Amino acid sequence: MGKVILVGAGPGDKELITVKGLKAIKEADVIVYDDLIDKDLLNYNKNAELIYVGKRKGRHSYKQEDINKILIEKAKEGKTVVRLKGGDPFIFGRGGEEILALKEHNIPYEIIPGLSSATALPALAEIPLTHRKVARSFTVLTAHIEDGEVDFTKFNGDTLVILMGITKLKKIVNDLLKVRDKKTPIAIILKGATKEQKVIRGTLEDILDKAKNIEPPGIIVVGEVVNILQKN
Ligand SMILES: C[S@@+](CC[C@H](N)C(=O)[O-])C[C@H]1O[C@@H](n2cnc3c(N)ncnc32)[C@H](O)[C@@H]1O
CATH class of the missing domain: 3.30.950.10 (Tetrapyrrole methylase, C-terminal domain)
Structure with missing residues (x-):
C-alpha cells in the first residue's frame, strides 16, 4: 500500500511552499495538482506522473469523486501520491473531503499545511x-x-x-x-x-x-x- 500526502503549495510564488511540502514533491511517484499552484513546482520532480485535475477553461473538469478515486487507486497501486493544492488545503480547498474519502478506504495519509x-x-x-x-x-x-x-x-x-x-x-x-x-x-x-x-x-x-x-x-x-x- 502506498500513501497520499496532502500538500499546501502556498499562494502564487513557488518559494512560499514549506520545506516539508517541497520534500514531499521531490519524493512523489504521482502528483495530482490543481490550478493556482505555481507550475514551476512540478519541475522539482522530473520522474513523477503528473495528473492535472483543475478547472481550466475549455478542459474537462474533474468532479470531486473522480479526484478521490484517482488518489485511492494510485495509493492502492503502492504509489506515494502528492495531492498538491493552492494555499492551504483546508481553507476552501476541499482537503477535508479528500481526507474523509481516504479514511473511508483505509488509505494511509499525511497532511502538510500551506500558507493560505x-x-x-x-x-x-x-x-x-x-x-x-x-x-x-x-x-x-x-x-x-x-x-x-x-x-x-x-x-x-x-x-x-x-x-x-x-x-x-x-x-x-x-x-x-x-x-x-x-x-x-x-x-x-x-x-x-x-x-x-x-x-x-x-x-x-x-x-x-x-x-x-x-x-x-x-x-x-x-x-x-x-x-x-x-x-x-
Ligand atoms: C478555491 S479557493 C482556494 C483557497 C486556498 N486553499 C488558500 O488557502 O489560499 C480559491 C480562491 O483563493 C484565492 N486565491 C488563491 N490564490 C490566490 C492568488 N495567488 N491571488 C489571489 N487570490 C488567490 C482567490 O480568492 C481564489 O478565488
Whole structure:
C-alpha cells in the first residue's frame, strides 16, 4: 500500500511552499495538482506522473469523486501520491473531503499545511490582518456558495478577508455599505505573489470605480488595517 500526502503549495510564488511540502514533491511517484499552484513546482520532480485535475477553461473538469478515486487507486497501486493544492488545503480547498474519502478506504495519509492566500497575500501587500488598537479579530469567508447568495452584512470581524469574491464585488460592497461606514478602507489583491500581482486600494465608497474589469483570482480585504502601514 502506498500513501497520499496532502500538500499546501502556498499562494502564487513557488518559494512560499514549506520545506516539508517541497520534500514531499521531490519524493512523489504521482502528483495530482490543481490550478493556482505555481507550475514551476512540478519541475522539482522530473520522474513523477503528473495528473492535472483543475478547472481550466475549455478542459474537462474533474468532479470531486473522480479526484478521490484517482488518489485511492494510485495509493492502492503502492504509489506515494502528492495531492498538491493552492494555499492551504483546508481553507476552501476541499482537503477535508479528500481526507474523509481516504479514511473511508483505509488509505494511509499525511497532511502538510500551506500558507493560505487569506493570510499570506495581505502580508505581501503590507496589510497586517490584526493591529493593536485597530483590529483584534479577522474573519475569512467565501463569497461563493452553491445554494443562493452570501449575505455579507452578517460577518462582523474587525477585518474581513473574502475569497472567491472578485465577480461578486458589487454585491459585497452594497451589503457592507449597510453595516460599515462608507469610508471603510478596502483592498483587492489580484494574482497575489505572482509577477502580475496588482493591489487596488480604496474605500467602500469608491472601490467599484477603481476596480473595473478585474478578473479572478483575487482576495478582498476590508477594514482599517488596509491603510495602517501606508501612512508615512
Ligand atoms: C478555491 S479557493 C482556494 C483557497 C486556498 N486553499 C488558500 O488557502 O489560499 C480559491 C480562491 O483563493 C484565492 N486565491 C488563491 N490564490 C490566490 C492568488 N495567488 N491571488 C489571489 N487570490 C488567490 C482567490 O480568492 C481564489 O478565488
